[in-house]
Amino acid sequence: MDILLRESLFGRLMNYSFNGKALPYPYDCIPSEKDASTSEACIWNNSDQFTVVQFIGPDDPEAPRNWPVLTKSFATFGVMLLNFSFYAASAIYTPSIPWVKETFGATDAEGTLGLSLFVIAYGIGPLVLSPLSNLPSIGRTPVYFFGCLTFCLFNIGTALAKNLHTILILRFFGGLVGSAPISVGGASLMEIHKPSQVPYAIAFYAVSGVCGPILGPILGTLVVQRWQDWSATLWLLSGITALTTLYVFFFLPETLSTNILLRRAQRFRAQTGNQSYRSETEMKTEKSNFFIDITRQTVDDFKLSCMDPVILFVNIDTMLIYGILYLWFEFFPFVFGEIYHLTAIQQALAFFGILVGAAISVIIYISWLYFYYQPRASKADAIVEPELRLVPGQVGAICIPICLFIFAWTSRASVHWIAPIIGTAFFAPGFYLTFQAILNYLGESYPRHVASVFAGNTFFRSSFGGALPLAAPQMIRALDIGWASSTLGFISVAMVPLPFILERVSFSHEY
Numbered sequence: 001m002d003i004l005l006r007e008s009l010f011g012r013l014m015n016y017s018f019n020g021k022a023l024p025y026p027y028d029c030i031p032s033e034k035d036a037s038t039s040e041a042c043i044w045n046n047s048d049q050f051t052v053v054q055f056i057g058p059d060d061p062e063a064p065r066n067w068p069v070l071t072k073s074f075a076t077f078g079v080m081l082l083n084f085s086f087y088a089a090s091a092i093y094t095p096s097i098p099w100v101k102e103t104f105g106a107t108d109a110e111g112t113l114g115l116s117l118f119v120i121a122y123g124i125g126p127l128v129l130s131p132l133s134n135l136p137s138i139g140r141t142p143v144y145f146f147g148c149l150t151f152c153l154f155n156i157g158t159a160l161a162k163n164l165h166t167i168l169i170l171r172f173f174g175g176l177v178g179s180a181p182i183s184v185g186g187a188s189l190m191e192i193h194k195p196s197q198v199p200y201a202i203a204f205y206a207v208s209g210v211c212g213p214i215l216g217p218i219l220g221t222l223v224v225q226r227w228q229d230w231s232a233t234l235w236l237l238s239g240i241t242a243l244t245t246l247y248v249f250f251f252l253p254e255t256l257s258t259n260i261l262l263r264r265a266q267r268f269r270a271q272t273g274n275q276s277y278r279s280e281t282e283m284k285t286e287k288s289n290f291f292i293d294i295t296r297q298t299v300d301d302f303k304l305s306c307m308d309p310v311i312l313f314v315n316i317d318t319m320l321i322y323g324i325l326y327l328w329f330e331f332f333p334f335v336f337g338e339i340y341h342l343t344a345i346q347q348a349l350a351f352f353g354i355l356v357g358a359a360i361s362v363i364i365y366i367s368w369l370y371f372y373y374q375p376r377a378s379k380a381d382a383i384v385e386p387e388l389r390l391v392p393g394q395v396g397a398i399c400i401p402i403c404l405f406i407f408a409w410t411s412r413a414s415v416h417w418i419a420p421i422i423g424t425a426f427f428a429p430g431f432y433l434t435f436q437a438i439l440n441y442l443g444e445s446y447p448r449h450v451a452s453v454f455a456g457n458t459f460f461r462s463s464f465g466g467a468l469p470l471a472a473p474q475m476i477r478a479l480d481i482g483w484a485s486s487t488l489g490f491i492s493v494a495m496v497p498l499p500f501i502l503e504r505v506s507f508s509h510e511y
Contacts, residue, residue: 002026003061004071007253007260009141020267025062050278053265055257062264064192064255071253072192076201078252079188080208082144082181085240087212088219089155089178090118091329092233093171095220095344099230104164108473112330114171116466119326121175123462126183126455133184134452136281139259140188144180145248151178152241159234178241179458182209186454190443191255196378199369202439203362210358210432213329214351221348304449305456310502311446314438315460317498321400321434322461323468324488325427328404330472335411335420335481342417353421357428364429365392365436386444393437393499400430401492408485430492437499 005011006023014022055063067075097111133143154174161167189201223232254260261279268277305311336347373388406423439454446453475484 003067004074004251004253007141008250009145009248009252010250012141012254012263020270025264025267049276050283051274051276052280052283053261053268053277054280055261062260064253064257064260065194067192067253074251075192075253075255076189076204078247079181079185080205081247082148082244083185083205084208084212085244086122086151086178086181087209088216088240089151089212089237090115090122090175091213091216092220092237093118094217094329095224095348096230096233099224100164100167103230104167106164109470110164110168112469112472113168115326116469117168117172118175119462119466119469121172121466122179122182123459123466125176125179126458129180129183130187130452130455133180133187133256136256136258136262136279139254139256140184141248141252141254143184144252145245147177147180148241148245148248152238152245154178155234155238155241159231159238161231182458183455186439186443188255191257196374198443199373199440200366202443203365203369203436206432206436206439207358207362209435210428211355213325214355214358217351218348221344225344304446304452305460311442311453311456313498313502314442315457317495318435318438318457319460319464320491320495321431322465324400324404324492325431326465327468327472327475328407328427328485328488330469331407331411331476331481331485334476335407336417339411339413339481340417350417350421350424353424354428357425358432360425361429361432365433368392386441387503389441389444390437390499390503392433393441394503396430396433396437397492397496397499398430399426399433401489401496403427403430404485404489404492408482408489411481411485434499441502 002023006015006025011023015024059066061067093114097114100106100114101108101111129143129147132138133140151174154170154177158167158170158174161170185205186202189205190198193201219236220233223236224230226232258279258281262281265277265279265282269275305315332350333347336342336350337344342350368391376388403423403426406426407420410419410423438457442453442457475487478484479487
């Protein structure tokens with residue numbers, strides 16, 4: 001627990017206030033001329049001007065991958081909690097849309113904009129927050145904390161809004177600043193866990209993101225029906241984000257190694273008075289400009305996402321899947337409200353089909369990892385290409401059109417309501433397995449740019465996913481539910497070959 005508290009933002013502020021005496025670092029190893037072995041353990045390189053500080057060998061207790069299991073568990077849970085709460089924040093607003101339209105006289109498109117602008121904004125946010133969290137002088141934890149805190153304040157402001165324009169503006173900025181967990185979460189988990197453990201951590205991280213949009217409408221409907229007010233969902237969201245903000249402040253440790261080493265070098269300078277101690281990143285960035293660094297990395301992230309053929313190919317695939325997901329979710333009120341005449345709470349419970357599918361998907365994916373992938377990867381002479389990660393995504397790609405066609409042609413009054421719900425269960429393995437395959441594939445193919453690659457992927461899929469829900473009412477009126485859902489099914493059929501093509505086409509990879 002000492003590392004957990006000391007490396008949290010709370011611990012860092014306490015040590016700053018009490019000159020490092022509140023939660024001292026027992027593992028500091030200050031090089032000494034009298035102890036050559038200690039010097040060699042602590043110093044990466046010497047020069048006439050500087051002594052460069054690094055981790056004390058591969059077993060340094062302060063290195064995130066060497067943390068105790070309890071510390072890793074708290075950090076992993078924190079990242080998952082943030083991911084769940086933020087993805088729930090997009091969909092939790094949905095039950096408020098009819099009330100917003102009634103209260104402020106908004107059209108269907110204007111009501112849906114509260115969802116669309118939020119999703120578009122959290123696609124833009126990672127392009128800034130990801131490079132910000134990569135800066136050694138800042139690190140991951142402040143980005144998480146201040147993102148959560150500001151997001152909480154924007155939710156409170158939205159709940160107090162007196163007109164539609166204020167709601168839309170604050171929803172957009174809330175999505176922008178609150179996107180830290182999807183900007184940094186995957187990178188944090190890869191920094192905490194050893195390579196053999198990362199796939200399992202990412203598996204649970206991803207399912208927390210899948211459960212957010214599913215449980216969000218259920219929770220939102222319950223509070224709206226209870227208090228009969230459009231702002232009830234925003235107050236619920238404010239409470240959730242307040243709790244996550246407190247958790248981050250006290251129990252989410254810093255995971256960025258360059259930040260940990262930077263602060264170690266600063267402690268050495270403070271304790272010895274010797275200003276020659278530097279972290280490696282300090283040596284490289286002494287003459288750099290903060291705003292130039294952020295701008296350069298943001299541009300590099302965008303260029304990497306658009307110009308690398310592998311990443312661009314993957315981004316297009318996930319962009320289409322995400323767009324289909326958010327557009328398809330807009331069909332639910334029409335099917336279960338107007339066709340089956342279910343109450344608002346019963347309509348929200350219809351999402352449980354996807355939740356069941358998600359639980360089955362996690363079991364299948366972890367079983368594949370444990371019984372197939374890990375035994376192959378653990379062999380001493382094994383060479384496991386990142387393309388092997390795409391196998392679950394190939395199964396997932398087939399499940400998505402199955403879901404959409406079942407949903408399309410069972411959503412009618414003459415067919416029992418359980419039939420389309422059974423169809424929805426197929427979307428979870430399609431969505432979950434596809435994103436699992438892609439996240440792990442990108443992470444292994446581009447390990448030095450993992451946060452940047454994830455940020456670019458989020459931008460592509462969220463921009464598309466946020467815009468498509470606006471087309472849902474017109475699509476249903478023009479095509480009816482059968483052909484509207486079938487149209488999405490045909491698009492998903494065209495996407496089925498993409499993970500198979502990606503596996504077979506030979507691209508150059510960065511290792």
